[in-house]
Amino acid sequence: MSDLVRSTLAGIRTVDDMVRAFSDEERCRRLMESMIWPTGRVCPACGYRRSIALAGRDMGNWRARPGLYQCSNGSCRFQFTVTTRTPLHSTKLPLATWLKALWLTLQSDKGLSSVRLAEALGVSQPTAWRMGHALRLMMARETQLEGTVEIDEFYLGGRPRKQRDTPPVGRGRKGQKRTTKACVLAVVERPRDAEIGTVAGGARASVVVDLSAVETERVLEKEIDVAATHLMSDAWSTFAAVGQSFAAHDTVQHAKREYARGTVHANSVEGFNSRVRRTVAGVFHHISPEHADLYFHEMGFRWSQRVVAGQTTRRSPRGREHVRTLWDRIPPAMQLVAVLRTAVGRQLRRTRNGSISIKSPIAAFCL
Template identity: 30%
Template sequence: MTAVFQDPMFQDEDKAREALEAVRWPDGAICPHCGSSDPDKLAKMGGTKKSHRPGLYYCNDCKGQFTVTVGTVFERSKVPLTKWWMAAHMMNSGKNGVSAHEIHRALGVTYKTAWFMMHRLREAMIDSKPAPMGENGGNVQADETYHLNTSKRAKGYKKGHSHKASIVALVDENTGTVRTFHVQKGVTADKVRDILFTNVIRKATLVTDESALYTYTGKAYGDHQTMNHTGREYVNKLGFTTNNVENFFGVFKRGMRGTYTFCGEQHLQRYLTEFQFRYNNRSGLGVTDGERTAKALKGIEGKRLTYRPAH
């Protein structure tokens, strides 16, 4: 166990809960049932009664009880918060991610629990209110790639991408952030147009390769710069490039092949979200591992993920 895990919040359940409260409620507790934040109306249940769960609050406005995990991806979880903190830190301390087997061994939980914990944490990493890309006429790189769990050296490997999962990514050069999309049933010009129109301001400069997927849509933007990748042109004569988005794809594919090895297509968007979150909060942008972990846990609110969909 590394030195960082000697921090009290990784060892003591009360400290872990206090740390999570500080992340979720930096200005004081808020009732998840009615939204009350009046400290005079929210009482922390003390005493030694065994019926009182640790960290229990009582809201005098709605007469409801809650803890810091209510209304989050941690709700009803039997996994200690110390282990949630450890799993979150492990997922956010390396750009290639960490496998569920490693979480399972390090935390002493079952593989099924580790796998599900990681999916809950990926759910927390979702940016619910993404800002428009390409503000002030900035450059936005766009590219597509294709993902398959099978190695090129595997028996029966098929060339081409018609049988692979399709991914589109956008990189805002001004902010250094990426946005990813798992495109169901293949990439088409219409699907690319919908993604671009939803996420990129029209005044922006669109930067792509020579793919026909972007030709028509590119005309709707302030400028459309292309590179002839077929002719091995990776920076055009005006200095535009798609190297940033290509670099992100490289990190994603190395992580998927080297760390996760297999991903069902139904879960691909969550894995993309994980790599996207780490990329957008990387050390190159001045974010530490601890800050990245806390930011990931700040997204737990208002999200639930269960083994089976509710009936």
């Protein structure tokens, strides 16, 4: 972390601190360059590490703007800025506005709706909606989870509206779907240990077609290192089938009112599922299955930005004692570094109808 990044982010504690830190556009550009390129500029086209600054140079009919660089690779010569081939590609908004939006999003416990973000930044709601998705795309994590990992499923959506001449779902009619809700598979990695300062494990969620063994295995192979994972789940038949390919697999029998057996439980992933439901109901009110994975990127990133603060003993209403882990959140300003380091390579574009299209979800040259 450069001295500029450390000195700037360490002083941000309140909204006033954030406004002062992100008030100068040139400083914001240098700050963003230091976070996206922590080891020096990297060409987003070929990955070459040497480039020249074109700022102020006479380019014929125009003069190069600040922050424009050209790759020194003789076979490339690609011209780029700090936002090229990132979710901020070709943005017309000041970089200060983007940094403010990112800090406000991370500072909130469960995120900000596009309406509230638009009010805070002074932009339109459609612009804030696209900004929010660009920030969520940068929050996606690609490293596979390992160690002790819990899995569970939940359904996204509310009760369908009653429609004339359409029978309600879930009445056992032959060939009829039991629900119109979107099925989501959630995965949570437990922290390595309970020592103070240990970072929380990762959390992922994905909309799936169904809970078949084939579909579940497809998602788990993408998100989890199967050979290095001890899987924890309930006794659902699909989880029992896919669990055979893992290094180890333990289950709890919810049907028999068994929710924990020593260290065998799925309480962490159920807690994440509960947080997702509360976030959707309290902040966004509704998210479509089409864009749900982007919202899950944000929720999973926020889940992982915590460190163990200690443990405490609680007593249940029935008099049973159990140990609970206490967590502290990583300061939102310091989370900016983790978000922007994986920006290059991920590309999001605006469509003609005002929606978004993800051109590339994979980060490149993340150093």
